[in-house]
Amino acid sequence: MKIIVLVKYVPDIEAGYQFNSARRLDRGGDGLLNQLDEYPLEQARRLAEQFGAEVVALTLGPDEAEEAVRRALQMGADSGVHVCDAAVEGSDALATALILAAAIRRLGGADLILCGAGSADATTSLIPVQLAARLQIPALTGAASLTVQDGAVEIRRDLDAWSLQLAAPLPALVSVNDKTGEPAYPSAKAVMLARKKPVESLDLADIGVDPAAVGAGGAKVEVASITPAPARAGGQILDSESDDVVAAFVALLQANALI
Amino acid sequence: MSDILTLLDDPAREAERLAFAGAIGRPVGVRLAGGPELAARPGTVAAALATLAVERDAAAVLLPQGLFGAEVAALLALRLGAAAITDVVAIDPDLTATKPIMAGTAFSRARVTGGLAIFTVQPGLEAPPLAEPAEVVELAPPAAAAGEDRVAVLGLTPRAASGGRPDLLSAEIIVSAGRGTGGDLGPVEQLADALGAAVGASRAAVDAGWVDPSLQVGQTGKTVSPRLYVAAGISGAIQHQAGMRGAGLIVAVNEDPEAPIFEIADLGIVGDLGEVLPAAAAAVRAL
Structure with missing residues (x-):
């Protein structure tokens, strides 16, 4: 069995980030593997243990994005593929799915494509189903648990009022959420072994994508402005040992007509 | 048009x-x-x-x-x-x-x-x-x-209801439980019921199995914007803030004075939520 895990390099939001003059995120700043991508990597690692599967981590992004692939290798992926091309900058979701589909075809496809619930930066969750549709394979998304058996994948998806048990034959795409199980922290040995694992770098020509079909020129969403959220200054801090905190709480409720 | x-x-x-x-x-x-x-x-x-x-x-x-x-x-x-x-x-x-x-x-x-x-x-x-x-x-x-x-639908199971409390997404007030509750939701529910509020939770409280996942607030849960959000025993990681920083007012109750939630709270209370919340609930009911 071959598993491709989609991973993304995202800015470290707590460390700060920047938008450039074209109102696009500066993707060269301090970043890391998108935290929610650790869950599909963990599922892939478990499936590899169970079935002896080959796990490939695939990313699309600038030079720095190789860091996300390296982290994925530490977390158990056998090899990495980094699609990197200046023409990609500014691509919208449709173009991103087009590029990923071409890269996956170039890799000879996979029995299972795994991805996370969303990325920390834009959190659109648009890509997985667009990618599955382009590859003409079924998509099972929002998995809170995942099992593979007899050439099929089965998941549980929790809605507010219902739990759905869903299944599809392989090949299939599955997006998993953070309820699937905590990722194992890579051992020192795993970190060392990861350094020797191969990472293949591909550009758009390698995967047969026309640069004119992607990038900012082809994007159908135009960003007019980016503004910081209104600052939330911290207010009064009281200590329940020394202050009448209940009176302060009730006064706040009354002043704001909340009771 | x-x-x-x-x-x-x-x-x-x-x-x-x-x-x-x-x-x-x-x-x-x-x-x-x-x-x-x-x-x-x-x-x-x-x-x-x-x-x-x-x-x-x-x-x-x-x-x-x-x-x-x-x-x-x-x-x-x-x-x-x-x-x-x-x-x-x-x-x-x-x-x-x-x-x-x-x-x-x-x-x-x-x-x-x-x-x-x-x-x-x-x-x-x-x-x-x-x-x-x-x-x-x-x-x-x-x-x-x-x-x-x-894609085959193999099963469809109803999930637990929210105990008659208001819907998280429409509630004017939400009282949310975090890791600091230690799994005892009593104080959170007492204050929520005194205020007619919905109960929410941080990811830590959901992952610990204390609260139903449908009540999770944050990046991988729901985004809420009530008039008042009371964070009880929630440290306030950025993933949680992503789901609640649009609230009108934020009140935080936490034993740790260094918790990041205090940086965005309009009223921060350093103390034991097991004492503060029931006392606040009693004061609200007495009004």
Whole structure:
């Protein structure tokens, strides 16, 4: 069995980030593997243990994005593929799915494509189903648990009022959420072994994508402005040992007509 | 005025969604026959909406925020060569949409250029009520779209109800439980019930199995904007803040004076929530 895990390099939001003059995120700043991508990597690692599967981590992004692939290798992926091309900058979701589909075809496809619930930066969750549709394979998304058996994948998806048990034959795409199980922290040995694992770098020509079909020129969403959220200054801090905190709480409720 | 199609998949939110559509164009509600298993068939829903959008030359399609809405948006965009903007909190008459990005620390304003504009819209947004009832189109259950005919629904299990408390997404006040509750939700529920509030939770409290996942607030849960948010025993990681920093007022109760939640709290209380919350509940009931 071959598993491709989609991973993304995202800015470290707590460390700060920047938008450039074209109102696009500066993707060269301090970043890391998108935290929610650790869950599909963990599922892939478990499936590899169970079935002896080959796990490939695939990313699309600038030079720095190789860091996300390296982290994925530490977390158990056998090899990495980094699609990197200046023409990609500014691509919208449709173009991103087009590029990923071409890269996956170039890799000879996979029995299972795994991805996370969303990325920390834009959190659109648009890509997985667009990618599955382009590859003409079924998509099972929002998995809170995942099992593979007899050439099929089965998941549980929790809605507010219902739990759905869903299944599809392989090949299939599955997006998993953070309820699937905590990722194992890579051992020192795993970190060392990861350094020797191969990472293949591909550009758009390698995967047969026309640069004119992607990038900012082809994007159908135009960003007019980016503004910081209104600052939330911290207010009064009281200590329940020394202050009448209940009176302060009730006064706040009354002043704001909340009771 | 162009048609603004809005998917009505939740009877409790029909008026709100039609009013929101009415503020940007001519509102047209779309009801689709089918049960909860439609959540696993976004492509099928997208196919039905695509036909209607083309027939009517609609300007925009509004979908509910969340994974299902985002997937319908994604597949509708793919089908029509259009583009989608998710999680919007406002749409101007020229269809420029505002949405939070970067875990709620920034907002972008963006427009779909050319063709149909597709949005997923946060619940609970206010819009002026419609002057006259909107048109509602009822669609028969469509045939499963290619690919989705290979997805089998093996089971459908109802999940626990919220104990008669207000809905998290419409509540004016939310009291949320975090790791600091140690699994004892009594104090949180006492204060919530005294205030007529909804109960929410941090991811830590959900992962510990103390609270149902449908009540999780944050990046991988719900985004809420109540008038008052009480964070009880929640440290306030950025992933949690992403779901609640739009609240009108924030009150935090935590034993750790260094908890990041205090940096955004209008009132911070350093103390034992097991004492503070019941005392606050008693004071509220005595008013």
